[in-house]
Amino acid sequence: MKKGFTIWLTGYSGSGKTTISEQLYQSLTAREIRCEKLDGDIIRQHLSKGLSFSREDRCENILRIGFIAEMLSRHGVGVIVSAISPYREARNTVRNKIANFIEVHVSCPIEECARRDVKGLYQRAMSGEITNFTGISDPYEAPLDAEITCDTARESIDESTDKILRALCRMGII
Template identity: 50%
Template sequence: MSTSSQQGATIWLTGLSGAGKSTITEALAPRLRAAGHRVDILDGDEVRQVLTADLGFSREDRITNVRRIGYVAEVLSRNGVLTLVPVIAPYAEARDAVRERHEKAGTPFVLIHVATSVEVCAERDVKGLYAKQKAGQMTGLTGVDDPYEEPTNADLRLDTAGRSLDESVDAVWAVLSTRGLI
């Protein structure tokens, strides 16, 4: 397929910090590129440094953050890019708004719930957030002392505990293939 005629899509990976969203994304992206797709990544941590640096972590700010990322993802996807979005996105309201934006534009949207338990995420503690929260050095950690509303409309529910990275990537690949996106 020629890159100029490729259909784009947003592949949104939601889940707790440490669930495996970015790890899956970083393994999936080169595989998609090798298959001839245009791919971009809108990583939540990176986007927060630039596009949404003005926002805090209140419910309203988190919703605004997700909506902004969703807007950029839809624009990229509408223009033929497979856009991978590993973002916590804790509120159903914000995720639903992003899905609705995509549907109105006729742009494919795939929601992957990386449903790894908070206990496993805390064991991984990739960023040291769970340790800081436990030590009383921070509050507002999604899934611990701030809510995470699990998606009820995910295209794939993926628990990375006890599953290899390759198995996780294969599961996402299968959903994308079934949807005719790759």
């Protein structure tokens, strides 16, 4: 059986997590590596419906995603998680439960994320219409020891994806 793993992409809304995860998924499946994507927005619509954006509920959401990722990776599946995951403590709790956990900080200045925002969420958050918005009215605790950092203000999606793939090869994950 192949070794499972979890790639956990964390960063601000609009930083490029979902786009990178899509391309990473395509690259891994092209190599015939079994993998699944767990996107924070989609998980919130289904598994975590009803949770608020309070610190407690955000942490609960991350723990739920982590539970699924751990189960899948334990059974030899590569898991790609793209979720803001704003709190270091919740990410570290998940990290400690999953073998072959690779944290990817998708770094991008909040101004650039707001510029990219097609849904208008940042504007609504800055006007006070949306509360508890990560980076505006709620904190984002950047990783202190991420295995990989992708600077999407300076790197293309291709460059970020290639960086992750090269690191996975170096680590013996793929």
